[in-house]
Amino acid sequence: MKNLALISVLLASFTLIGGCKSKPPEAPPAPAPASTADTSGVDNAGATAGDTDATMGPSGELLSKRVVYFDFDRADIRADSQTVVAAHAAYLSKNPGQKVRLEGHADERGSREYNIGLGERRGQAVRRALALSGVTEAQLSTVSYGEERPAAAGSDEQAYALNRRVEIVYLK
Amino acid sequence: MRKLKFCLGLAALVAAVPAFAQLRLTITSGVTDPIPIAVVPFARAVPADGGLDVAQVIQRDLESSGRFKGMARTDMVFTPTTAAEVDAAGWKQQRTDYVVVGRVSALADGQIRIDAELVNVLTGQRIFGPYFIVQPANLRNAAHRVADALYEKIIGVRGAFATRIAYVSVDGKPPTQRYELYVADSDGANRTRILASPLPIMSPAWSPDGEWLAYVSFERRVSAIFVQHRRSGKKTMVSARAGINGAPTYSPDGKKLALTLSGSNGNLDIYLLELASGQLTRLTDDPGIDTEAVFTPDGSGVYFTSDRSGNPQIYRLTIGSTERPKRVTFTGGYNARPRISPDGKQLALLTLDNGAYRIALQDLTNGTVTVLSKGRQEESPSFAPNGAMLIFAGRERGQGVLQTVSVDGQTSARLDADAGEVREPVWGPFLP
Numbered sequence: 036m037k038n039l040a041l042i043s044v045l046l047a048s049f050t051l052i053g054g055c056k057s058k059p060p061e062a063p064p065a066p067a068p069a070s071t072a073d074t075s076g077v078d079n080a081g082a083t084a085g086d087t088d089a090t091m092g093p094s095g096e097l098l099s100k101r102v103v104y105f106d107f108d109r110a111d112i113r114a115d116s117q118t119v120v121a122a123h124a125a126y127l128s129k130n131p132g133q134k135v136r137l138e139g140h141a142d143e144r145g146s147r148e149y150n151i152g153l154g155e156r157r158g159q160a161v162r163r164a165l166a167l168s169g170v171t172e173a174q175l176s177t178v179s180y181g182e183e184r185p186a187a188a189g190s191d192e193q194a195y196a197l198n199r200r201v202e203i204v205y206l207k
Numbered sequence: 208m209r210k211l212k213f214c215l216g217l218a219a220l221v222a223a224v225p226a227f228a229q230l231r232l233t234i235t236s237g238v239t240d241p242i243p244i245a246v247v248p249f250a251r252a253v254p255a256d257g258g259l260d261v262a263q264v265i266q267r268d269l270e271s272s273g274r275f276k277g278m279a280r281t282d283m284v285f286t287p288t289t290a291a292e293v294d295a296a297g298w299k300q301q302r303t304d305y306v307v308v309g310r311v312s313a314l315a316d317g318q319i320r321i322d323a324e325l326v327n328v329l330t331g332q333r334i335f336g337p338y339f340i341v342q343p344a345n346l347r348n349a350a351h352r353v354a355d356a357l358y359e360k361i362i363g364v365r366g367a368f369a370t371r372i373a374y375v376s377v378d379g380k381p382p383t384q385r386y387e388l389y390v391a392d393s394d395g396a397n398r399t400r401i402l403a404s405p406l407p408i409m410s411p412a413w414s415p416d417g418e419w420l421a422y423v424s425f426e427r428r429v430s431a432i433f434v435q436h437r438r439s440g441k442k443t444m445v446s447a448r449a450g451i452n453g454a455p456t457y458s459p460d461g462k463k464l465a466l467t468l469s470g471s472n473g474n475l476d477i478y479l480l481e482l483a484s485g486q487l488t489r490l491t492d493d494p495g496i497d498t499e500a501v502f503t504p505d506g507s508g509v510y511f512t513s514d515r516s517g518n519p520q521i522y523r524l525t526i527g528s529t530e531r532p533k534r535v536t537f538t539g540g541y542n543a544r545p546r547i548s549p550d551g552k553q554l555a556l557l558t559l560d561n562g563a564y565r566i567a568l569q570d571l572t573n574g575t576v577t578v579l580s581k582g583r584q585e586e587s588p589s590f591a592p593n594g595a596m597l598i599f600a601g602r603e604r605g606q607g608v609l610q611t612v613s614v615d616g617q618t619s620a621r622l623d624a625d626a627g628e629v630r631e632p633v634w635g636p637f638l639p
Contacts, residue, residue, distance in 0.1 A: 145541065145543065145557070145564060146499065146512065146519070146543035146544040146586055146587075147409055147410070147586065147631065148409075148410060148453050148467065148498045148544070149498060149514075149519055149544070151430075151451055151453050151454075151498070152451075152469075152475045155473045159473035162473075176471075177450070178425075178430070179430075180425065183407035183425070184382065184384070184406075185381040186381055187381060188380055188381050190584065190605060
């Protein structure tokens with residue numbers, strides 16, 4: 036019976052989160068920042084994974100919340116996250132020079148590249164919500180890490196719930 | 208036509224250093240009546256053989272196939288090193304069907320010669336005598352080649368022990384993890400690091416000649432696809448377009464990659480990238496997620512994952528055809544990450560089976576689906592080049608481990624890492 040429930044949740048969620056019609060990919064992005072990976076076989080001493088830190092961006096009760104969580108196999112923004120997204124939308128509308136990167140994530144279940152797709156859907160959902168509230172496209176970019184960068188370790192629902200998320204990252 | 212910009216990565220002189228840590232192989236189940244075989248310790252060539260126990264490598268290879276049961280050395284009454292010295296009647300009493308004997312010898316030019324002889328105990332006949340001449344550094348590979356030859360002589364199918372696997376290793380606790388890409392022998396030994404990064408590395412894929420690896424790296428914080436020459440470490444970024452650059456796999460002629468691009472609007476579709484020219488051809492155009500393409504062995508089409516029907520299923524399209532992709536999987540609500548067998552007759556995939564993510568085989572002629580694995584959270588199946596085994600990622604005590612299973616489901620083995628977790632194994636081609 037558990038499986039039936041799971042499958043019906045799957046089916047319901049996929050009908051809910053259909054995307055929009057696609058267009059061909061765009062030209063390659065601007066030149067990359069220096070690579071942090073190495074093929075020398077030597078440890079990459081001093082390399083860090085972030086170009087931002089938590090102190091970047093606005094403060095305040097809602098604005099300091101930078102993570103939007105999602106239900107299993109869903110990409111719609113839950114009611115409990117609407118106010119957080121709205122607060123960021125208002126701030127970004129007032130500060131059109133400020134850019135954010137929306138980092139989409141999935142929990143670890145299922146196929147890795149398919150989960151990259153699910154993370155992207157979540158990032159795009161937050162992007163659309165911000166854009167509808169007046170944030171310009173130039174302020175927004177998305178990246179999906181799928182299940183590759185979990186926030187929490189573990190293979191239980193508690194960890195999964197923390198890992199299904201979009202992180203709003205304020206850029207310098 | 209827009210020419211793709213090829214950016215040369217940090218090409219280092221020393222591409223890869225062998226690590227001391229190894230994967231450890233454990234056979235977890237085998238056939239009910241494995242063939243008894245005695246692999247007698249070979250005559251050594253000290254110090255040229257570097258202390259390698261050639262007979263042990265051969266025995267472990269044969270046992271890992273699940274088709275053989277090697278005799279314990281403590282049970283061996285005799286230790287011949289040539290077929291002429293094998294007392295068949297004596298071995299017959301010890302209930303073994305075959306005896307393997309051999310010698311490692313140092314040649315005047317610095318190379319090493321490895322001789323093996325296979326004796327059928329029932330007839331007393333020496334039935335086979337393969338030998339290889341190699342540089343000392345390649346002695347282990349030569350031992351795998353002996354195992355390949357013995358396996359083929361007895362079973363009738365080419366062995367795939369002298370092949371390599373690539374896999375991703377992850378160490379550290381979230382959110383600070385360290386990602387590495389490794390290549391190792393098919394038994395997990397001889398591990399060599401290809402790439403290390405504080406940001407995710409995923410989806411490694413072998414070129415058909417085994418010289419190159421394509422992979423996805425987030426080292427620029429966003430995804431990009433690289434191809435890297437295995438020996439020199441020379442690395443070329445071949446796709447860094449807006450949005451997702453994912454799921455690369457090589458065409459059978461090695462000239463193209465199938466890959467997944469999303470553009471900035473986030474819609475994943477399958478494309479073909481010609482490596483020499485950078486020419487890009489779109490293969491799918493659907494608002495759903497289309498990803499994880501893999502070429503058919505003849506290169507005429509690709510199988511891929513798509514959730515265009517509402518949940519992920521496998522589809523097939525013919526390159527250059529205007530026909531809509533055909534759905535291939537109909538059993539269960541989740542089928543993803545297809546891989547095609549070398550003979551093109553079987554599809555390995557990830558399926559949701561009774562609430563667990565498991566590896567299954569679908570027979571493409573009659574549609575029969577067989578679930579091969581028993582875990583809760585498995586992924587990334589990849590065929591051995593002889594089509595007899597699959598390697599995939601599973602979990603053991605919460606850590607990612609590599610597992611192998613024979614296509615008949617009877618034999619399975621596990622490759623544990625000494626630290627961190629290992630995942631996304633891909634089996635390389637036969638070596639020349």
